[in-house]
Amino acid sequence: MIESIPTALIDWSRAQFAMTAMYHWIFVPLTLGLAMIMGIMETVYYKTGDEKWKHTARFWMKLFGINFAIGVATGIILEFQFGTNWSNYSWLVGDIFGAPLAIEGILAFFMEATFIAVMFFGWGKVSKGFHLASTWLTGLGATISAWWILVANAWMQHPVGMTFNPDTMRNEMTDFLAVATSPTAVVKFFHTVMSGWVLGALFVAGVSCYFLLKKREMQFALRSMKVAAGFGLAASLIAAFTGDTSGYDIAKHQPMKLAAVEGLYEGGNGVGLTAVGMLNPQKESYDDGKEPFIFKIDLPKMLSFLATREADGYVPGINNLMKGGYTLPDGTTALSADEKIQRGKIAITALADYRKAVKEKDSASAEMHRKTLEENMPYxxxxxxxxxxxxVPNVPLNFYAFRIMVMLGGLFIVYFIAVIFLMWKKDITRMKWLHIASLALIPLGYIAGQAGWIVAEVGRQPWTIQDMLPVSAAISGIETSSVRTTFFIFLVIFTVMLAAGATIMCKEIRKGPESSEQ
Amino acid sequence: MIKKIIQFYIEGFRQMRLGKVLWAIIGIKLFVMFAILKLFFFPDTIKNESRNQGIDKSEYVANEFLERVPVQLNDTIQPYSNNKQTKI
Incomplete structure (x- = not known):
């Protein structure tokens, strides 16, 4: 009974999901970032009563509205894909994902939808305090939405708080708090949301510099720059800190992802972090004996420190993870890949035998097979x-995506510090180079966020759920051609939507804050 | 109170300029998503397949999981006898 799943089906399904998620992630981070920035600006207006701040907040609210309208519901497409292309996965996680996604839909989305109306329609009609609260609650709703989506994603990286029921073939939630507040979820939430805040700050700074470059709306632009630079610096620093925590979490729960991100084939104690390097394109397999790098510059012992919090801590490489036999932090011995595969097969056999025994009403045999299944379920x-x-995940993609994300993150910190310093010491209205650089950083903010998601998702391969379900078992046995067709339908729809959104956004930016009262 | 809230929304929508374009985009998008894509391109695989095969959904998923193994079950599997304390 061997059912062959064509590689092309897996590739097209993954490509379709990745494309949809990447389009979705164009809109989400800007929503998260702009929500905070306009909240800060309106708070200043509330505190000072200065109409200029109201004027400023309203302009960014208008751009927030455009981004929100174009981006809203793009995530629903992902749920369509779960049901059609990834039905086995969808069934297996249904009980776990049901609660977070329902909370996301009912609480967060409705909160966002309710208060966004007050935010846009309420100027002059509701009290200043109620309007301010509505603005913040709109942002809070978007952020709570992100929390639950990221809880679901974190569970796929490190499944906790559940037990597998072989009768229903579902993972059933046994500990809601463990799922909702797992360290992986917490760190993922903060790191991801901070990246959205950074993008929001880069966007506001870039658009403000457009006005400075055009010598229009100078005071408005300077006011916006002040908020963007301070907010952006704080968000970038927190993103760097949570990035480090995220790396530590990955080292504990997804060592293969860490090894792929570092291009680390042979691990050891006191391993260095590759600061800069170029992978050897001739290396095709983990065990082909070829050198992994053409050149690299290491920061001595840094990877060990980041992964274990000890300069001489042991970090396994890809070959070590394959061979096993090294001592784990808890004193046990790591299994080899072959041993894990063997135990996985024992688990699947036990599942088949359990279900057969249940059908035959042989409870003693069912109990025995269930016990075997539970013992081997982690594999x-x-x-x-x-x-x-x-x-082994795609090493070059992980290696370079991670470095793009980290280097851009470092660049953003330097940029925000430079803007704060220059605004304090000099007149930036004539610094054309800064205006152009600020505009150029907007797309880089998007690239950094997308690179981060590549590391998170491609680094988890071949798993949809770490160690529990590979893509080859998660996927539906449907026609490759239908997935390919819908891939291109989405490509066209999303591109048209993105083009429409960008056109409207650019038109409104060109009109300037004068038009934001409309 | 309810009348005031309804009036608030009616006035808000009536005074929209750019918002009308954005609502039109949202409407078209939702129509394409739910009335075209979901209806014609994204069937519920498990529901349809389990109905076609005349079995319940969990049975269908169990078969899927058991048939995806790259070797015949019981063909190459030996009882696992390594130290039980070992783990990932």
Whole structure:
């Protein structure tokens, strides 16, 4: 009974999901970032009564509205794909994802939808305090939405708080708090939301510099720059801190992802972090004996420190993870990939035998097979691995995506510090180079966010749920051609939507804050 | 109170300029998503397949998971006898 799933089906389904998620992530971070910035600006207006701040907040609210309208519901497409392309996965996680996604839909989305109306329609009609509260609650609603989505994603990286029920074939939630507040979820939430805040700050700074470059709306632009630079610096620093915490979490729960991100094939104690490097394109397999790098510059012992909080801590490389046999932090010995695959197959066999015994009403046998299944469940997904080289994610994509994200993150910190310093010491209205640089940083903010998601998702491969379900088992056995068709339908729809959104946004920016009263 | 809230929304929508364009975009988008894409391109795979095969959904998913293993079950599997304390 071997059912062959074509590689092309997996590739097209993954490509379709990745494309949809990447389009979705164009809109979400700007929503998160702008929501905070306009909240800060309106708070200044509330405190000072200065109409200029109201004027400023309203302009950014208008751009927030455009971004929100174009981006809203793009995430629903992902849920369509769960049901059609990833139905096995969808069934397996239904009980876990049901609660966070329902909370996201009912609480957060409705909160956002209710208060966004007050925010846009309420100027002069509701009290200043109620309007300010509505603005903040709109942002809070968007942020709570992000929380629950990221809880679901974090669970896929490190599944906790559940037990597998072989009768219903579902993972059932046993500990809601463990799912909602797992360290992986907490750190993912802060790191991801901060990246959105950074993008919001870059966007506001860039658009403000457009006005400075055009010598229009100078005071408005300077006011906006002040908020963007301070807010952006704070968000960038928190993003850097949570990025470090995220790396520590990955080292504990997804060591293969860390090894791929570092291009680390042979681990050890006191391992250095590759600051700059170029991978050897000739290296095609983890065990082909070729050198992984053409050149690299290491920061001595840094990877060990980041991964274990000890300069001489042990960090396994890809080959070590394959061979196993090294000592884990809890004193036990790591299994090899072959051993994990064997235990995965035992788990799947036990599942088949359990279900057969239940059908035959042989309760003693069912109990025995259930016990075997539970003992080997942590390796369940390995049973689907045909060739152990499948366990290695795409090293070049992870390696370069991670470095793009980190280097851009560092650049943003330097940029925000420079803007604060220059605004304090000099007149930036004539610094054409700064205006152009600020505009150029807007797309880089998007690239950094997308690179981060590439590391998070491609680094988890071949798993949809870490160690539990590889993509080859998660996918529906549907026609590749239908997935390919919908891929191109989405590509066209999203591109048209993005073009429409960008056109409206640019038109409104060109009109300037004068038009924001409309 | 309810009348005031309704009036607030009616006035808000009536006074919109750019907002009308944005609402039109949202409307078209939702129509394409739910009336075209969901209806014609994104069927519920498990619901349809389990109905076609005349089995319940969990049975269908169990079959899917058991049939995806790259080798015949019981073909190559030996009882696992390594130290039980070992883990990832």
């Amino acid at each position: 369940f997904g390995y049973g689907y691995i045909k060739d152990k080289s499948e366990l």
